[in-house]
Amino acid sequence: MDWDNLRFFLELSRAGRLTTAARRLGVDHTTVSRRLQALEKSLGVALFIRDTSGYTLTEAGRSLLPQVELMEGASVRIEQALPNPGETLSGQVRIGATEGYGTMLVAGQLSELSHRHPHLHLDLLALPRAVRLSRHEADIVITLERPERGPFIITKLTDYVLRLYAGKDYLQQHGPITSRSDLEKHRFVSYVDDLVFSKDLLFLDEIAGSGAVGVRSTSVLAQQEAIAAGAGLGILPAFTADQDPRLQLIMPAQIRFIRTFWMLMPIELKDIARMRVTWDFLRERAEQERGRLMGQTV
Numbered sequence: 453m454d455w456d457n458l459r460f461f462l463e464l465s466r467a468g469r470l471t472t473a474a475r476r477l478g479v480d481h482t483t484v485s486r487r488l489q490a491l492e493k494s495l496g497v498a499l500f501i502r503d504t505s506g507y508t509l510t511e512a513g514r515s516l517l518p519q520v521e522l523m524e525g526a527s528v529r530i531e532q533a534l535p536n537p538g539e540t541l542s543g544q545v546r547i548g549a550t551e552g553y554g555t556m557l558v559a560g561q562l563s564e565l566s567h568r569h570p571h572l573h574l575d576l577l578a579l580p581r582a583v584r585l586s587r588h589e590a591d592i593v594i595t596l597e598r599p600e601r602g603p604f605i606i607t608k609l610t611d612y613v614l615r616l617y618a619g620k621d622y623l624q625q626h627g628p629i630t631s632r633s634d635l636e637k638h639r640f641v642s643y644v645d646d647l648v649f650s651k652d653l654l655f656l657d658e659i660a661g662s663g664a665v666g667v668r669s670t671s672v673l674a675q676q677e678a679i680a681a682g683a684g685l686g687i688l689p690a691f692t693a694d695q696d697p698r699l700q701l702i703m704p705a706q707i708r709f710i711r712t713f714w715m716l717m718p719i720e721l722k723d724i725a726r727m728r729v730t731w732d733f734l735r736e737r738a739e740q741e742r743g744r745l746m747g748q749t750v
Contacts, residue, residue, distance in 0.1 A: 458520045460487040461499060465517055466720050468506040472588040478544045478573050524723065542571035545730045548590035550649075552672045553612075553713060554578025556692050558594070561737045565730065572726055580670045582649045585718055591727055592734070596650040598714045605722050605731075609713040610738040612745040613690045616659065616702040622682040629685075629702050635659060639666040641678045641686035652711055655687045659707055690747030704747075713738070 460477065464484060467473040474481040492499050499513035509517065549558050555578045562574050575590075577583050582597070583590045585604060594609060618629070618638075629635065642656050647670050656665065667683040669675050672692070679686045680698040687709065693699050715734060721727045738745075 455523075457487045457491040457494075458523065460484050461491055461513075461516070462520050462524060464488060464500065464507055465509055465513065466718070467588055468508070469588065470507070475546065475575075476544055476591065478542075541569040541726050541729060543726050544573040544575065545592065545726055546575040546577065546590045547592050547594070547730070547734070548577040548579070548583025548585075549594040550596060550672075550713070551578050551580040552689050552692050553594060555673060556695070557737075557741060558734070561734070564737075565733050568733075569726075569729065572730075574730075580649065580672065585716055591717065591721055592731060593716045594713050594734070595716065596652055596711060596713065598712075599716065603719045604716045605719055607715050607735065609715040609735065610742060610745055611710055611712050613747040614655070614687050614709040614711060615690055615693070615704055615747060616685060616707040617676075617679055617688050617693045617699045618685045618702055619680045619682045619698055620700045621698075622679075622684075623700055625682070632659065632703075632706065635685070639664050639684035641665070641667045641669075641675045641684045643672075643675070644668045644670050655709060659687075691741070691744045694744070694747060 460473070460483075463473040463477050464470065467476060470481040470484050474484045477484065488500070495512075495516075497512040498510050499516065500507040501510055547554075547558065547562075554576055559576060559578065562576060566572060566574055577590055582595055583593050585593055585602075598606060598608075623629070626638065629638070640656055642665050643653055645654065645668075648654060665684075667675070667678045669678065672688065675686050676688055676692060676696065676699075678684075679688065680696060685702065687707075688699075694701075715731070717727060717731060742748075
C-alpha cells in the first residue's frame with residue numbers, strides 16, 4: 453500500500469467532490485481519482501459511492517476513516533516537534549472574506565504569510581457576498597454573520613467601525629453638514645437592499661429616514677468610489693475610507709456603527725497544520741490592525 457494515497461482518501465472524504473479535494477491538495481482532479489483507484493485496488497474494496505452529487509463513503513470507507521484521521525493527527529504532532537515546522541508547510545489554503553476586509557487588509561497580509569511559508573498556495577476570495585463553507589467554497593471564511601449552528605470552529609476576529617463620509621469636492625459644492633437635520637437635503641450611496649449579504653449593513657433608515665438614495669451597489673469599494681466622485685453621502689468602514697484622501701468624515705461623534713467580523717473553519721480541518729497556521733496568522737494580524745479597524749488611525 454502507498455500510504456500517501458491515504459491523504460487523498462481523507463481529503464475526498466471531507467470535500468465530497470474531486471475538484472474540491474484536488475484544489476485543497478494542490479493537484480489536478482485526475483490525480484485524486486487515480487490515487488483513489490490505486491488505494492481501492494490495494495485494499496480490494498470500494499471506499500466511495502460515486503453519483504451526480506459527489507462522493508460519499510461506503511461502509512468500508514467509514515470504517516477506514518477514523519484510522520486515517522489518527523494517522524493525520526500523528527503527522528501533525530510530528531510536524532510540531534520539528535525544530536522549524538514552518539518549513540514543512542505546503543498545500544493550498546483558500547480564504548473567503550468580505551470584499552472590503554479581504555481587499556484592503558487580508559490581501560496585503562497574505563504576502564507576509566507567503567514569504568514565511570513559500571510552499572503554501574494561498575487563494576483569496578474577496579467577494580461582495582457570503583462565501584459558504586457548507587459548499588466547500590473556502591477553507592477559512594471571514595464573515596459578518598456568526599452561524600447559529602454547524603460543524604465549524606468559530607472565533608470573533610475583530611470589531612470594526614463604520615462612519616459617514618462625503619467627497620471633499622461634494623462638500624465644497626453643498627456646504628458643511630453639522631446636524632442630522634442637514635442630512636435630509638442630501639442624496640446617499642448605499643447597498644442594493646435585496647442583494648446585500650448581511651442586513652447589518654443597511655444603515656440609512658437610522659440616519660436618513662426617507663432620504664433619497666442616488667446610487668446603489670453590491671460592492672462597498674464601488675460605493676466608496678461613487679461617494680468620492682460626488683454621488684452623495686454614505687456609510688463606509690473606517691479601515692477603507694480613512695485611507696482615501698478624497699473623502700471627508702462627517703459628524704463622527706453622532707454617527708458611528710460597530711460591527712463584528714467572525715472567522716470560521718470546518719472542524720475537520722482544525723488539525724491540519726497549514727490551516728492552523730493560517731488561522732493563527734489571520735487572528736494575529738487582525739489584532740495588530742485594531743487601531744485602523746476602529747478608526748483610531750487617520
